[in-house]
Amino acid sequence: MKAQPSPGIFNPTGDSVGTSFNEQFDQHGVWRREFALRLKLLSEWLKDHELLDAAVEERLRRLEGQMRSDKVMVAFVAEFSRGKSELINAVFFAGYKRRIMPASAGRTTMCPTELGYDAEVPPCLRLLPIETRLQPQPLMEWRLAPEKWTRVDLDVNDPAQLAQAFEKVSEVSYVTKEEAKALGFWHDDTPEDNPLVGADGKVEVPRWRHALINIAHPLLKQGLVILDTPGLNAIGAEPELTVNLIPQAHAVVFILAADTGVTKSDLAIWREHLISEGEDTASRLVVLNKIDTMWDSLNTPSQVQAQIDRQRATSAEILGIRLEQVIPVSSQKGLVAKVNNDAELLAASQLPVLEHALSHGVLGQRQSILRSAVAATVSELRSEAGRALNIRRRDLAEQMLELKGLRGKNTSVIRHMRLRIEQEQRDFDVSGAKIHAVRSVHLKLLREVFTLLGTASMKEEMAQLTHALRQPGIKLGVRRAYSLTFDRLREGLRKAQTTSGEIQSMLTGTFRQLNAEYGFSLQPPKEPDLARFERDLDLVERSHQQYLGVGNALRLAQPEFADRLVRALATRLRVVYESALGEVELWNKAAAAQLDAQLRERRRNFARRLEAIERIQQAASGLDDRILEIESHEKSVDELEAKLTELTAHLISTPAGEIPDAEPQLQAA
Template sequence: MSFIQALDQHGAWRKQFALRLKLLSEWLIDHELMEPGVRERLDQLHAQVKNDKITVAFVAEFSRGKSELINAVFFAGYGRRIMPASAGRTTMCPTELAYDAELPPCLRLLPIETRLQPQSLLDWRNAPNKWERVDLDVNDPKQLAKAIHKVAEVRRVPVDEARALGFWHDEIPEDNPLPGADGLVEVPRWRHALINMAHPLLKQGLVILDTPGLNAIGAEPELTVSLLPQAHAVVFILAADAGVTKSDLGIWRQHLGSLGDGQASRLVVLNKIDTLWDALSSPEQVQLQIAAQRADSAEILGVPMDQVLAVSAQKGLLAKVNRDDELLKASQLLDLEHALGDRLLAQRRRILSAAVSAGVDALRGEAGRMVRARLRDLVEQIQELDGLRGKNAGVIKQMRLRIEQEQADFDASGAKIQAVRSVHLRLLKDLFALLSPSHLKAEVAALAKQLKSPGIKLGVRRAYDHTFDRLREDLDKADRMAGEIQSMLEGSFKSLNAEYGFSLQAPSGPQLAAYRKDLDLIEKSHLQYLSLGNALRLAQPEFAERLARALMSRLRVVYDTAVNEVELWNKSAAAQLDAQLRERRRNFTRRIEAVSRIQQAASGLDERIRELQAQQAALNQLEAKFGELTEQLMAASEDEPADEALVA
């Protein structure tokens, strides 16, 4: 299955699952089961499936055919090049292609001058008025290609300005661009580009990250410590005739070799194999050359050979446009698409399926407890009324007085329940403080100060180690605090269950220690900048400032995610308690109404018991139906998409 077919299937699965969620939501509303806790779980599930993104980053030195490969894999349907792929330098700034239904088709460009200001790239994303916007006509390939070509624009600036922007290094002259006769040097006009368009693949959640060459990557730390590590797959492109050059190896070692353990999500592509097609060489000899280059590249980069593929992006694009199956086969482009589909989407589907299954299980627990609480109340009412058979009016009156007294006692117990809430919230306040932006900023302050200090930073590695050790200690402490709160919650729920007959069950606590892995990956991605080879670059105040901002931005994402998990846990516990309190108050009202009807008519007792028994039977059917619907939802999270009929 090609990548495009696999992505289509993944998109169909997401749509099918979203439809099942919508039907379940309507069913829960119809049967008055849509309590806040249940709605929270449904909203979370819907957001997980709807907002799931699959990011593929393309990384290469200049002139490796990276943009052409993107055209061939994703945009051949336009019948022409969409990404700029002419000779020489093309994409000069990191470019993201994605789809947001709330925005019109457009290209947004962040001026390169924003590097001189203190905001991080994440901050600039939240300031849309600072970006230059160009509207796109997705139905006009010519206009689309012309507009997107702006990502290749450059400016000519004095050396001092290039130095301030991070494109000129006095200490590393061999990496500097060549000045023109006028003394000016060429730098990218834009710092970052965002393309929003309703391409079928982008609408299904694909995000394409196109990165420029080594100098531009190194000048934007946020790209290498944030965007690349979060990509689900990285396609590293080499030239088939040259193999792994010194600059290619520099990109790999500095920016890709530290992306963590997910090496299966990294593919190496030897592009331009058509340059090896030689009329004086037989097809067998050409294939031997390609195989030798693959083996050499795999050995140098330290990856399995099956992760190194050889293609001709230009011939593959031409073959797709001209519908030339023979040329397409020779280009070997489909081998790359199959590898992307098999490695990336299969892995992403497993991760999403596991998350969705856990969410469905939590949803089943939330709504299931509510149904069982109603069933228990009905059984108690039936038993209570059945005990009145043959009793006189005085006994019935005493029963009403007893129910009213129980209701009064229950209302008076609100102080105890509120005390449980208060203790819970006080402990949570301490936990949130430990994960707050202000606490994070304080923990990173010493490191940020050292990074921004002038000159060679000899002790910066030690400062990094100390900072990340403290952050890991913070997460461990937060995890212990969450465990203590969980134990308190379980004890409080157990006490309330025994005293008031509730069926409360504490939701699973947050696993905050798991975020240590995210910290490890961030630390590892930064270590490349602390080597002796980068000492001179790190000595530059502007670069060190950008590195500090990138670090803080990435850490903030991890802490925000942890806080969101704690908030969901807290809301789930509170919503469950609120739901059972409401059910208990409704139960008191129904019991008093039943006794009142019996007092007013002698035949009311049998009639009310029959009504309750009918409600009990209906509720049993409701519970069975809910179990059936959630079983189907659970199965849908694991099955391949199919055209099966949905259960209404």
């Protein structure tokens, strides 16, 4: 019995057997898009009812952007001839009814290849020449210079053209040993790792340093990024790949050959680039590929399975991971099964087991992180908007008491009331100078935090590290040089945390004073937790220290290699520090926006009170009309609060993949 095709899978040329990873990722994309729409509509509803201050608006904007652009990177890592590219074809591109990534015998992927989708870029393959390694710019900077890449336009509806274009990632060049040494592919001190020398004295190196594939595959459009990496020699020669891209992947699929198990070079890649002491291995999946090579007509199915089980258990023990994380697969048979809609062969290939692990592990983790961000932001939003409603309710209650006290009073009493309100307004306007002084002190301390977390401080640290690495004999102490750098970086974060604590204490005291003097309901926003960025620094340091201790000390003898490693470090640190600065800026905006909102609401309150007095003076019926208006406003505030509770509760509680259309409810509101 043939399996029925699943909806939502890219399938330009016919039906294919559905896969759980494709289906789950499709649902993940739908959930993110619909949730982003719901957030946007909620933001507009809040703005229409003047319940959205600048800080909450910024939080919503960031969360909406995160929802729309959230990326899930899956890195496929293996020594050559493990069937890595075939596995990518089987999991992601079977709908094309043919191989898309080159997957012939021998080495196919010669350069790191990223597959993703950017709507701003037409479908294309971009290739960065290997010669760019001779120049100082890190990969991140080369990404911003598209004119330096060789571009091949792609036709996503023509599988043959796609496959032909993707063959380019397999291209090689032949260079002298000196040129190979300069490019990082030849090391006199480790001859066993060097490429073979041809009869003409030249050696084979990749023609391209990095490849970017941009196509509108549905999974890629929904935020999936696939990183296809070459073998050990190429990984070690590109610091940014090892210390930046692979550590930031949400899942790493490490491929072994089922018939050989964990070889020496496999173990070297695992220990040197994929795992470090104390690191959580939950995001690592190990694939025992090519189990079909063990299918033997001379052995019974149970005997074959016993061999696979032994290889699986041995691999898990050697790599130090749980047995469930080692998944035996035949990617070649899985691809054939999908192309031919052969459900029986697909089950035998065990490819669905891997796809299930990817979908529930990777996507489950990403959805958990996103839902946590949603819950925190929505809780903050509800608190802020609820505070604004309480201010309105309190002001209306004060006006009601004031107006009811005027019933039966003569004109002189009403005129006296007007003079009192005008005096209150003048006294309140004088308070502006005090608030301005508080903000000046606040901004002075804030500038200290910005300096500690700014680009200039980080550049100074990178310059010190580069200088240290250039010292004679430093190679034996390179780990210490890095440790000292990270110690200073962590100390800077702690100083920033201490200063932010001083600002928080000042805000708490000032807000308490303003609440007492002017009846505000100011509440200091939650202080940014910079300790979590210390944990990010720990992860970055761990990946670098691991890289430094695996035979790369000899490479560090080359100043250009050390410089390249420091530039890779700067690229990663920039992301950490920009995130930390973003948290501080949002915290500052939350405090300022809250104060601005309550000042604005108080001024409106004075205007409404004076308007009410004026109307009462002009007509005898004005007092009763105004009291009825306030009662109506109080009812409206209650309705707004109920709607706010309903909408925000719905945002937090709706399960992923089950979000109904948001627009009708919000428009009705």
